[in-house]
Amino acid sequence: MAHTSVPSWALRPQRQPAGPEAARAWVLTFDRESAPETWIRELTSADVPHDVLRLSDASAEEITDSVTRLTAEATVGGRLLLHGPVAEVLTARAAALDLGFLDGEILVWTTAVETIPLFCVHCQHQFLVQARIDDVVPCGACGTELVIYYHLSRRQGSFMGFKHNAEAWPPHKPADSTPGGHPRARMTAGVAA
Numbered sequence: 001m002a003h004t005s006v007p008s009w010a011l012r013p014q015r016q017p018a019g020p021e022a023a024r025a026w027v028l029t030f031d032r033e034s035a036p037e038t039w040i041r042e043l044t045s046a047d048v049p050h051d052v053l054r055l056s057d058a059s060a061e062e063i064t065d066s067v068t069r070l071t072a073e074a075t076v077g078g079r080l081l082l083h084g085p086v087a088e089v090l091t092a093r094a095a096a097l098d099l100g101f102l103d104g105e106i107l108v109w110t111t112a113v114e115t116i117p118l119f120c121v122h123c124q125h126q127f128l129v130q131a132r133i134d135d136v137v138p139c140g141a142c143g144t145e146l147v148i149y150y151h152l153s154r155r156q157g158s159f160m161g162f163k164h165n166a167e168a169w170p171p172h173k174p175a176d177s178t179p180g181g182h183p184r185a186r187m188t189a190g191v192a193a
């Protein structure tokens with residue numbers, strides 16, 4: 001229940017199907033090594049007109065600019081398909097949502113999830129870090145030790161970091177504190193039996 005704000009494609013590489021119902025599609029790829037071939041095949045066989053934009057070395061500003069330009073020509077039934085590492089995908093998705101795209105009009109294919117964007121709630125600094133949920137990392141600006149919380153901000157396009165051991169935030173239980181008390185402990189509990 002507490003996990004609903006993080007889509008599964010942000011936690012592991014995953015592809016949503018392109019779907020045949022789009023009237024038009026824009027495929028944005030941020031990946032250096034692979035192309036979104038499966039999507040292009042799906043769109044081609046469904047006769048969906050589509051453009052492919054390669055943005056593998058684009059900065060966050062360039063990604064936002066591209067999404068903004070393409071939104072100007074977007075029409076009803078248009079779909080935005082985002083392919084690549086999760087940080088770039090989240091940047092493009094946040095820009096698209098800000099410009100009025102709906103969740104259902106944005107499809108995602110993540111190819112890597114090791115580097116994530118993290119937003120420090122204490123100083124509003126956003127930065128990239130190689131880490132996972134529950135890890136503790138220092139904020140790149142204010143130095144606060146941040147716990148990466150299980151929440152993905154749609155508008156920021158980033159995970160949220162809260163001060164480690166802050167009284168206002170319930171501390172995470174150690175995995176061995178109570179039998180099955182931690183979600184990950186439960187997931188692995190059956191293996192030894």
Ligand SMILES: [Zn+2]
Nearest residue numbers: 120123139142
């Ligand atoms: Zn900070």
